[in-house]
Amino acid sequence: MNRRHFFQSLGVAASSFALPAWATQTGLTQAGTSNKFAPLFQANPKLTCLRGYRGQDVSCDKAWVEGKIPADLRGDFFRNGPGLFERGGQRYHHWFDGDGMVHAWRFSDQGVSHQARFVQTKKFAAEQQAGEFLVPAFGTAIEPKIPLRSSDTMNTANTNVIKMDGRLLALWEGGSAHGMDATSLQTQGMVSWSPELAGMPFSAHPKVEADGTMWNFGTMLDKVVMYQFSPQGKLVKHHVMKCPRSAMVHDFVVSQKHLIFIFSPIALNMDLLHSGRSMVNSMEWKGNESSKVLIVEKADFTKSRILEIPALMLFHFGNAWEENNVIRLDFVKSEDLRNFNTWMPKIMRGEDVTSEPSTPAFLTIDLNRNKISMTERSDTLEFPRVDPRVVGQRNQFLYYPVAVNKADNNTLNGVMRLDLESGKTDGFDFGDRCRLEEHVLVPKAGSRKEGEAWLVGVGFDIEKQTSFASVFDAQNLSAGPVALAHLPYWVPHCFHGNFYSHA
Ligand SMILES: [Fe+2]
Numbered sequence: 001m002n003r004r005h006f007f008q009s010l011g012v013a014a015s016s017f018a019l020p021a022w023a024t025q026t027g028l029t030q031a032g033t034s035n036k037f038a039p040l041f042q043a044n045p046k047l048t049c050l051r052g053y054r055g056q057d058v059s060c061d062k063a064w065v066e067g068k069i070p071a072d073l074r075g076d077f078f079r080n081g082p083g084l085f086e087r088g089g090q091r092y093h094h095w096f097d098g099d100g101m102v103h104a105w106r107f108s109d110q111g112v113s114h115q116a117r118f119v120q121t122k123k124f125a126a127e128q129q130a131g132e133f134l135v136p137a138f139g140t141a142i143e144p145k146i147p148l149r150s151s152d153t154m155n156t157a158n159t160n161v162i163k164m165d166g167r168l169l170a171l172w173e174g175g176s177a178h179g180m181d182a183t184s185l186q187t188q189g190m191v192s193w194s195p196e197l198a199g200m201p202f203s204a205h206p207k208v209e210a211d212g213t214m215w216n217f218g219t220m221l222d223k224v225v226m227y228q229f230s231p232q233g234k235l236v237k238h239h240v241m242k243c244p245r246s247a248m249v250h251d252f253v254v255s256q257k258h259l260i261f262i263f264s265p266i267a268l269n270m271d272l273l274h275s276g277r278s279m280v281n282s283m284e285w286k287g288n289e290s291s292k293v294l295i296v297e298k299a300d301f302t303k304s305r306i307l308e309i310p311a312l313m314l315f316h317f318g319n320a321w322e323e324n325n326v327i328r329l330d331f332v333k334s335e336d337l338r339n340f341n342t343w344m345p346k347i348m349r350g351e352d353v354t355s356e357p358s359t360p361a362f363l364t365i366d367l368n369r370n371k372i373s374m375t376e377r378s379d380t381l382e383f384p385r386v387d388p389r390v391v392g393q394r395n396q397f398l399y400y401p402v403a404v405n406k407a408d409n410n411t412l413n414g415v416m417r418l419d420l421e422s423g424k425t426d427g428f429d430f431g432d433r434c435r436l437e438e439h440v441l442v443p444k445a446g447s448r449k450e451g452e453a454w455l456v457g458v459g460f461d462i463e464k465q466t467s468f469a470s471v472f473d474a475q476n477l478s479a480g481p482v483a484l485a486h487l488p489y490w491v492p493h494c495f496h497g498n499f500y501s502h503a
Contacts (some may be wrong), residue, residue: 032286036451039428040091042350046411049435049460049467049493050348052085052098055128057185058459059115067483069107069471072445073454074180075501077105077469079437080161080170081494083118085348088132093345094139094280099124100158100170100178101492102185105458105469105485112469112485119157119170119178120187138174139280139344150199151175152190159204160496164214165233171204173218173250193227193235200225204496205251205316210389215254215298217261219404222246224294226259226301239301244292253317254392255327259296260320260365265289265311266337280344284399285336287311293372295327295365307365309372313337314361317382323392325367330398330420331383333361339449354409358382360398360418377418379403380410383438383496387450387474396421399474401436404429412436415455415470426477435493441474442499451475454482456499460490467491 012164041051082098085091093099105112116126126146128133133152134145148154157170157178167181169191176199179188192198201218208214212231217224222243228236238477243249247264252261272282287448290308297303313334320329334356343355364373380403386395397417404414404427413434416427430436439457447453455472469485 025220040086040089040298041348044350044352045465046352046409046435046462047350048462048465049348049490050085050095051350052492053083053101053118054086055084055099055118055124057115057117058489058491059113060489061104061113062110063112063114063280063469063485063487065111065483065485067471067481068455069112069483069485070444073107073442073456073471073501074109075107075236075442075499076441077107077497078161078163078168078182079103079105079458079494079497080119080157080159081437081492081496082156082158083116083492084124086328087127090133090142091348092137092140093278093348094137095344095348095493096158096280097137097139097156098158098492099127099156100172101494102161102168102170102180103458103491103494103497104182104185114469114485114487114491115185116491117185117187119180121155121157121178122152123154123156136278139204139278139341141276141278141281151201152199155190158495160498162206162498163231163500171202171206173203173205174201174220177197177202188192193238197238199234202227203251207252207254207390207391207429208388208443209254215259217249217252219243219249224249224261228298228301237301237308241296241301241304244306249313251317251331253320253329253331254298255320255322255329256392257298257322258327259298259301260327260329261294261296261315262309262312262314262331263292263294264313265291266313280341283341285311285313287336293363293365295367297397299346304452305367305370307370307372309363309374311336312361313340315358316382316384318398319386319391319395321390321392322367327365327367328362329365330360330384331364332358332384332400334358352409356404356411360384360400362420379416379418381416382412385438385440387441387443387453389443390450397474399439399441399455401439402427405432405471415439415472415477417445417451417455417474428472428477428480430459433461433463435462436470437494438496439470439472440497442501458491458494460493461486465490 083101176190206216381400402413402416
């Protein structure tokens with residue numbers, strides 16, 4: 001199925017082939033939609049990193065390093081996240097709405113430098129010039145002031161950044177990846193894997209195995225497209241199939257033989273959309289329905305099965321692996337949509353609210369009996385990562401930013417390693433002064449074993465109102481960071497990123 005067939009199968013006219021169906025069906029191309037904005041950000045020192053920038057790029061040649069950067073930690077730590085939330089006196093309601101800003105923390109013999117640039121999407125460039133928002137956002141209803149020709153008209157390129165075939169790709173799950181120069185962070189424009197795949201959704205959570213094989217997917221309404229890429233970055237195959245339910249799917253996971261997706265029971269209320277609400281505010285939680293688990297064979301995307309588990313909400317998986325036709329996987333679970341549609345708008349206004357806990361959950365999927373069992377832990381955390389050498393293979397460890405002091409609004413202020421075999425944890429608490437982002441594993445030079453790695457991430461120092469990169473020995477988190485590289489400024493809080501070591 002090519003791009004035209006994909007969008008035709010969604011019932012979208014060929015002339016607007018890449019326009020998200022929710023936009024088409026709601027008449028957002030017409031005037032008269034709701035345009036109510038939240039109050040602008042209230043000064044809250046804990047949430048400064050969600051205030052956003054005005055569109056400016058920043059750089060620092062030499063961060064102040066506390067401790068010592070390991071001699072073998074040399075490379076570029078690229079991150080991406082929403083960086084701009086306000087224009088013309090209007091502020092987005094949702095963290096997910098902001099324009100993508102790609103960061104490069106570069107670890108060299110000279111120290112640690114930082115550089116960040118906004119992705120020059122067509123949306124960003126047009127709105128920067130106009131001085132106002134021109135298109136609707138995922139969580140904010142805005143009357144369009146330019147034609148919505150495709151989902152890429154609203155592409156913010158704000159969710160993840162990977163390096164593929166020598167260039168960076170800034171990713172956003174609703175549309176095309178944006179190519180960027182890895183040295184200058186200059187935007188090169190949207191990329192497509194073949195002419196017929198231009199504009200197809202490409203999620204921000206591709207999974208890269210140790211040999212470089214990459215898997216990804218994209219969803220739009222009731223269709224999911226799956227991709228396999230070679231270690232050289234060439235498209236090997238793709239396939240489009242009907243989803244078990246129409247829903248938001250942010251992440252997936254791969255085992256040795258399968259791609260696994262969980263479809264939460266979320267319905268899009270078209271009446272609410274028609275009334276001018278944002279997509280986020282038109283989603284309804286169907287807690288009496290099941291979540292669907294879609295399991296697709298890597299070797300043949302046309303072979304799949306669907307199983308059911310109780311209603312649950314999730315954004316992120318850690319890893320999956322299988323043995324004797326039994327898949328084991330982990331993810332971070334929420335009860336419902338409240339964090340997404342209730343607490344997030346308040347947080348984006350700068351309010352101190354306590355979000356619902358998101359906690360680790362583990363599935364065992366017996367493919368012989370088509371049975372699934374689930375176990376859970378009570379830690380409050382998010383953004384799980386594993387050692388890149390075990391993606392899709394048996395893993396012993398998971399690493400998370402964690403809310404050490406749950407009384408403090410479930411703020412992620414520590415890091416944690418979970419040993420899946422013993423159940424033991426190791427961790428470090430930054431105290432109330434920090435908000436942490438995702439932390440990633442960087443294998444130590446010459447190491448072979450899972451977990452023999454540096455754990456590298458970014459945090460925001462609430463007291464100093466500055467951002468820092470943190471480096472831990474992943475085998476001894478409780479010893480505290482071996483190094484902190486402090487910037488003289490704060491940067492917007494990012495979603496995801498990846499570290500690429502100098503060979
Ligand atoms: Fe994500």
